[in-house]
Amino acid sequence: MLTTPEMRDQFRNDGATVFKNCLDEAQLARCYDAFKWDMANPGPHVYRGLNGTALETHIDNANPEAKAKLDELAASLPFAQIFQELWGSQNVWYFAEEIFAKEGGKSGRGPWHQDTANLPWAGRHWGNAWITFQKIPKRNSLEIVRGSHLGIQYDGASFTSADDPTDPLYGDGTYPRLPHIDRDLARDPNSWDIVSFDINPGDVVFLHPRSLHGGAAVDVDCPTRHTLVMRFFGDDATFRELPTCKPSYARVGPLFRKEMAHFNQGDPFRSPIFRQVAGV
Structure with missing residues (x-):
């Protein structure tokens, strides 16, 4: 097996683990090539809601022009076996995929959020492979609230307010508002149980996307963070309807809307649009 019992326990119980030296130089280079191509060729889901603020970050999701290349890349990496385990x-x-670029040492902490607030996902078998191409010390790394993937589903973050990271995505009462985790931690560093990792190129963080996660600021000592996130799902992955109050997110979320329009609550999450990379 590629993973250790400790890594499997961490992922299932904490919602995150790190795989040291997961990717070799050639694999990492292919991932970085995909990242740089996506940066140079933004797709229709590129997000600019934080531009002009202290949290400005280049964020892009599921670029259709990159899909064939990313499907092939996903199949060539060890992630399928790792997630099986x-x-x-x-x-x-x-x-x-999702990409993040923070540059110039000026972008602050990303708002805490759960990916499942804006994507119609339920079940145990979801996972993000978080690949960063620079050396990232723990203080600048992704942070995860330990065990939160097993807890409350909160409203999403709107990602439009640099002043209020809990500004809700929906605000219709379907989900409780996000707690202000950064403010809580400033008052009491033990108020939330936070997991984070020192990262060297080739290390990969694996996390359940229902985990509360955020942070990963850059600063003068760590001025650049380029990250490629590759998202996977398995047998226990089902469809969960999202609130209908925001037309661009209604029921199925902003990605692959046509391909998922036929899904009903609780359906197995399956569509030919998603490349199978392991199994039969």
């Missing part, structure tokens, strides 16, 4: 799933499918 972390989940205990026979089958693994690749969903899509």
